[in-house]
Amino acid sequence: MKFSFSDEQAEFRTMLRRFLEDKSPATEVRRHMATDEGYDSQVWHQLSQDLGLTAIHIPEAYGGQGFGVSELAIAVEEMGRALLCAPYFASTVMAATAIMKAGSETQKQALLPGIAAGETIATLALAEDSGQWNVDGIAMTAAVSGDKATLDGRKSFVLDGASADLLVVAARRPGSSGSDGVSLFTVAGDAPGIERTLLKSVDATRKIARITFTGVEAELLGDEGAAADALGETLDVAAIGLANEMAGGAERLLEDAIDYAKMRVQFGRSIASFQSLKHKAADMLLDVELAKSAAYYAAAAVDDGDEDVPAMASLAKAGAADA
DSSP: OOOOOOHHHHHHHHHHHHHHHHHOOHHHHHHHHTSSSOSOHHHHHIIIIISOGGGTTSOGGGTSOOOOHHHHHHHHHHHHHHTOOSTHIIIIIIIHHHHHHHOOHHHHHHHHHHHHTTSSOEEEEOOOTTOOOSGGGOOOEEEEETTEEEEEEEEEEEETTTTOSEEEEEEEOTTOOTTTTEEEEEEETTOTTEEEEEEOOSOTTSOEEEEEEEEEEEEEESSTTBOHHHHHHHHHHHHHHHHHHHHHHHHHHHHHHHHHHHHOEETTEEGGGSHHHHHHHHHHHHHHHHHHHHHHHHHHHHHHTOTTHHHHHHHHHHHHHHO
16 A cells, blocks of 8 residues: 555645644643543534534535545544644544444434534443453443343443543443444433543543443444444544554654754753764654554555554554554
8 A cells, every 4th residue: 555645635734733733732731631521612613613623534424524534543643743632532533433333324314413513522431440442341231122222330431421412332232242242322421320420540631431320221323232343443443543643742742852952952052962862863753753654554544445454553553652
């Protein structure tokens, strides 16, 4: 696969970077970190209504822009660079993707336009107290009757789970194990029987929650017991999104480190002129460029329908995390 960004994609990146530099300076990031909601509703409105970012990879048939994961990757990379505080990853990257992968045509028509417009903030509730982000870690049970179900159990580390309007919940048929019997369900964030608790985390720019379900009525998303593949594809897109987000943050850190080295003076000259620091900067540049290349390639692989996407997604995320 040969990959390079088009002129339109480059212009999109430039426009988005200008917007985020204006709306997400360090002072605003720190202010939102100190709040429970964790984001500015006015900026969210501009991001969704004026820029259409919440609709970027949602098909036009469901109110979206109809672009691919490559454009989504540009968006999250620039958000990572600016450390934007917003429920974008939870709603657009994870929940919308899960609905597109698992939902029926009727459900997509009903659920995706609100997410695309930024009017509905959704999230994917998958991990539990074990911290496993895969189907094997799902212990929550669902008693299914037709297209309705009753959910019992607890989800942890749910991104923006305390404020989301719509929850996409992974649960399993009682007595099932592994990928067998795993389904996805949709439920309103304020439905009866739900208790949401905001958790303290190391990264205060990400608001995470623990959600307890006690006899909560939910609607089956897609076919019963057939959500494992859809979840796998959703997690691949999420891993690629995280890889690009981390690459954006790493590049910003590299730039800040170089700016500091140019400013700092020792023995009458900038420390950026010292050979040892030039070597260190070169090593950092190599790490960042490798992370970006892997992240871009993985995003393009999804758009091309490459069968090796799961491996590429994992490699991109691992490489970006190390960088």
